Amino acid sequence: MTGTRRRSYDEGCIAAHALDLIGDRWALLVVRELLLGPRRFSELRAGLPGISANILTRRLEEMASAGLVRAEAPGYGLTPAGEGLWPVLKALCRWGGGQPGHDPTLFMSPTALMLSMRAMCARHRAGRHEVDFVLEGQAFTVVTGPGSYRLERGLAGAPLRFEGGTNAVAVAVYGPLPLHQTAAGLIRFDGGIEEGQAFLDLFSLHIAEGGAAPVSRSG
Incomplete structure (x- = not known):
């Protein structure tokens, strides 16, 4: 170059x-x-x-x-x-999620979705979860624990697995509906539905003061 x-x-x-x-x-x-x-x-x-x-x-x-x-x-x-530059991108995700005009139907790369989740996770409430994602042929693994979040490329044979188009999986992660509804025909989910819902409840596009995520969507 x-x-x-x-x-x-x-x-x-x-x-x-x-x-x-x-x-x-x-x-x-x-x-x-x-x-x-x-x-x-x-x-x-x-x-x-x-x-x-x-x-x-x-x-x-x-x-x-x-x-x-x-x-x-x-x-x-x-x-x-x-x-x-990751802290810069993280701050942009957290700031942008609270601004009006975001259109989640536009193109979203698999990496973009996975990094947005890394930015928006309520780590202080996280339990131990190991989750595989397959988004349009790209594979990722997320492992959470109290106060921790690890994201890597590749599959780990995790007990939870989400698979589908990137925008469809984004709806499952950030949308208002519980997992048992969004997984019906929109994406493929394998694993315990209650644990899967507990994992999804860690994410929101709107970060409350103090960094907390909103209330659970499970009920």
């Missing part, structure tokens, strides 16, 4: 400096798609269908020049500086 000249705010403000590095359109979403590990160029395109191949190539070059992305066979991965 060759270095490219980036536009700058030409300010000494550290916030402006940060925006010089990640403020271009698509940059943070490229980071999002790489946060769970390296991806091929074609996988990045699949997770960002609104970006052209030329623009994605340019963003990758710019982000490599800024020290955020590096080439990793067979694709691209994040540097430690790039991985350090």
